[in-house]
Amino acid sequence: MIRLFYNLLYPLGLLLFLPGQISKLLRRGNYRHKFGQRFGIYDRDVQSRLAAHRCTWIHAVSVGEVAVALKLSAKLKELDPEFFCVLTTTTTTGFAFATQEAGDGMEVLYSPLDFWPIMRRAYAVIRPSRVVLVEAEVWPNLAAEARERGLPLALVNARLSLRSERRFRRFLFLVAPTFRCLDLVCVQEPEDIERWIALGVPGKRIHQVGSIKYDPAETKVNPDLPLQVLRAFGIDGDRPILFGGSTHAGEEEILGEILRKLRADFPAFTLIIAPRHVERVAEIRTRLARLGLSVSLRSEAETARTAPPDCVLLDSTGELQNWYAVATIVFIGKSLTARGGQNPVEPILAGKPVLFGPHMENFSALAQALVANEAAIQILDPNSLQEKIAWLLRDREAAWRLVANAQAVLARHSGAAGRTAMLVMNLESTAHFRVETIRK
Secondary structure, eight states: OHHHHHHHHHHHHHHHHHHHHHHHHHHHOOTTTTGGGGGTOOOHHHHHHHHTOOEEEEEOOSHHHHHHHHHHHHHHHHHOTTOOEEEEESSHHHHHHHHHHOOTTEEEEEOOOSOHHHHHHHHHHHOEEEEEEETTOOOHHHHHHHHHTTOOEEEEEEOOOHHHHHHHHHTHHHHHHHHTTOSEEEESSTTHHHHHHHTTOOGGGEEEOOOSTTOGGGOOOOOHHHHHHHHHTTOOTTSOEEEEEEEOTTHHHHHHHHHHHHTTTOTTOEEEEEESSGGGHHHHHHHHHHTTOOEEEGGGGGGOOSSOOSEEEOOOSSOHHHHGGGOSEEEESSSSSSSSOOOOHHHHHTTOOEEEOSOOGGGHHHHHHHHHTTSSEEOSSHHHHHHHHHHHHHOHHHHHHHHHHHHHHHGGGTTHHHHHHHHHHHHHHHHHHHHHHHHO
8 A cells, every 4th residue: 555655646746856856967967878778778789789788777876876886796707707797876966977887797877767667668668686775775676576576685885874863763654664574684883783673674684794895805996097197287206195085065165274384385286176066166266266276177187287276176086096096195075065975995995094074874873983093084174174274284193193094993894795795696596495385
């Protein structure tokens, strides 16, 4: 009955949120690309390729979740040489990143809208043997269709913040039927187990395996391209670099102001910013220019002027992990002027000291562990951010201690991708056994 109401109200909700979604698509561009796939419409070439394979459907959202999906699929391929998967992603940036990194054993598609007839059409074309959801993508029709077809359904690298848990608990009668469809939930921390049990998932289906995102063995950093770009701008490898990763509105100006003030003590100090939404680069460039800073875009490297810029803005996607390798100090975005925070793992694995603001709700367990183990610095405001940056620039031993402590914290998650892959592979046989038992 709940699912019936969901599908009756879905078109109304779609119309309600349509203006905002259209605005977002226009800002980010490339929205016409394979647009029909969002409605479960696939061309003949896609249908032909999918018909030739028995596949796993992995559903992600954007770049971060796609990175998890790619790590997991690599491990599944090690366990099963015949492994083939369909990776669906919601955003254009996620699609571009997935397409760039996908190998021969993967078909990248846009995620279908979670409306009953659309989802049924998608299942009919993809014909998965199992479905794997990444982090928080548990949609009612996607989950219910898997259950009705007798397909094993897993949620990996499950992410459930305290805020989300409280919100779900208020509407438990609505969300519990969807969560009960999950045959496997792979959580990151021991305390996550009780949260998922409270939302209706049987405890025996929940396994604490660590975070695939935080798995140190699965991340490789290649600084060659960033170094080449910086050399084109006349920025040598000895310059101290403050890197703002996945920044949100307001944070870029704070970093620019800090750069201006610290230039008196560190004349070669340089700022690199990777905004969370690349479509904001023009606006950010204008705001930084008002501070008196010279700003260049990463795409302008081939036509760079002779004088090195004060700031380089990354207007590319899928390169962030490698850019951390050239940083001296990294500030984690969406943690000072916005709520939620971004993932601090990639700069830590690149061997860089990390600072973030008071709002790391989406990574609260990791942020708390890092601060408690003197493995990262949490600042409260722009003034304290400037003080800590200056301290780290002066005291390189302190910076290296932060890095060593942070990598020790991440080591607890080593092997998470492999453990998750084993559970997903085992799930297929146990779920099929359960379905056959029911039929008999």
